Structures are given as structure tokens and as C-alpha cells.
Amino acid sequence: GAGVSQSPSNKVTEKGKDVELRCDPISGHTALYWYRQSLGQGLEFLIYFQGNSAPDKSGLPSDRFSAERTGGSVSTLTIQRTQQEDSAVYLCASSHNRGSQETQYFGPGTRLLVL
Amino acid sequence: SQQGEEDPQALSIQEGENATMNCSYKTSINNLQWYRQNSGRGLVHLILIRSNEREKHSGRLRVTLDTSKKSSSLLITASRAADTASYFCATVLRGGADGLTFGKGTHLIIQP
Numbered sequence: 001g002a003g004v005s006q007s008p009s010n011k012v013t014e015k016g017k018d019v020e021l022r023c024d025p026i027s028g029h030t031a032l033y034w035y036r037q038s039l040g041q042g043l044e045f046l047i048y049f050q051g052n053s054a055p056d057k058s059g060l061p062s063d064r065f066s067a068e069r070t071g072g073s074v075s076t077l078t079i080q081r082t083q084q085e086d087s088a089v090y091l092c093a094s095s096h097n098r099g100s101q102e103t104q105y106f107g108p109g110t111r112l113l114v115l
Numbered sequence: 116s117q118q119g120e121e122d123p124q125a126l127s128i129q130e131g132e133n134a135t136m137n138c139s140y141k142t143s144i145n146n147l148q149w150y151r152q153n154s155g156r157g158l159v160h161l162i163l164i165r166s167n168e169r170e171k172h173s174g175r176l177r178v179t180l181d182t183s184k185k186s187s188s189l190l191i192t193a194s195r196a197a198d199t200a201s202y203f204c205a206t207v208l209r210g211g212a213d214g215l216t217f218g219k220g221t222h223l224i225i226q227p
Contacts, residue, residue, distance in 0.1 A: 004157075042217060042218075042219050042220070043203065043217035045216065047214075058214075089156070091157065093158075106159070107157055109157055
């Protein structure tokens, strides 16, 4: 079946603007994750959703970052008042179930550039 | 924070040779996974080894795990030009969130 998809592939925005990044997980996967990859910080875990449960937000870098997952499927990561240090590739992943033994399948990422 | 540290940071070998990458981590884990990334985009899962396993094989890949030393190695045998990529180890912390904690990666270049 189809893999994890993300949109847009690339996003260029001006400092101070809000951006929304979208993730469509693999059909039937209940767990969804957001990560960020930047030159300075490497790959960082941001947030995790399991079904309709409250998300684990422990990795969000600031209160400008938020995410939601509607109907236990599609997720949107929102960055408000973007800063240049938010420039990174934002990766989404999903897994069949919650659990540390589950393989996470990654999407191609959204490359965000904040000018 | 980075849990895993890969070593070396970069590796260049001739096609057909074997490539070995190492990963060390700091705290107790449930499992350790290796991923490959081409051109800075999506990560491809290669192999998962559980904390009670010591060695695992998948095709040309061999992964070992030594929980006493908190280290893992990834061996790619008979390397091919298409193996050129960045390789990351990732851990799921025991008792922690289910998000993966990644190392900084090893950039592998296979010379044709």
C-alpha cells in the first residue's frame, strides 16, 4: 500500500509567519510521530500521537509548535511566528501500533526554510 | 538530546568491501534500530534488534548488540554503490516515550 506522505515537499516562508505541515500516515497505523532534522541538532523527536489519545508533546521545542491529529489519521504540525532557527526538514512517521517494538515508517519530509 | 553516537562520522570504501559502523548509547533501551537516509530526505528502516537479542541478520546486513557495553554495530557486506547513504542508529528508551532518539549518523560513501 501507499507509504507515509507529507505536504508540502518544500516550504519557504518569511520570519514571523505561521506554517502548517501535513502528514498522512499509512492506512491502519494508529501511532504517528513528528521529528525534525537540522544541521545543528540532528534528528529530534517532537511529538507522538496514539489513536485519539492525548499526544506526548515532550519533544516540542517551544510553545510556538503545536500539532493535532484529526480522526486518528491525518496530522498537522503548526509552527507559529516562525524563526530562522525553525528551518529544518520535518519528518513524519507512523507505526501499526503503539509500542517500542514497532517499526516506524517515515515520510519523505517537508523542507522548511524561514527567511 | 542525542542518545546514540555513531562512529565513524564518515566512511569511504571501495565497492565490494565490507562496511562497519558502530553506535554507542547511554541509557537502558527496549530496542535499537538502524535506518538509512539518502540525500537528506526520508528515513528507511533497515533492522530492529531487541534488547534481549545479540545478533540479527537481514540480507547483506548484520547487526550486533552488546547491552553490557551499550553498543551496537552494523555490518554491510559486499557493498554496492547504491549503499551510499547516511546511516543512523535509533533507540527507544526503556520506560520512556516511544519516540526514537537518533544518533548523528555515519555518512557512507561507496567508491565504484
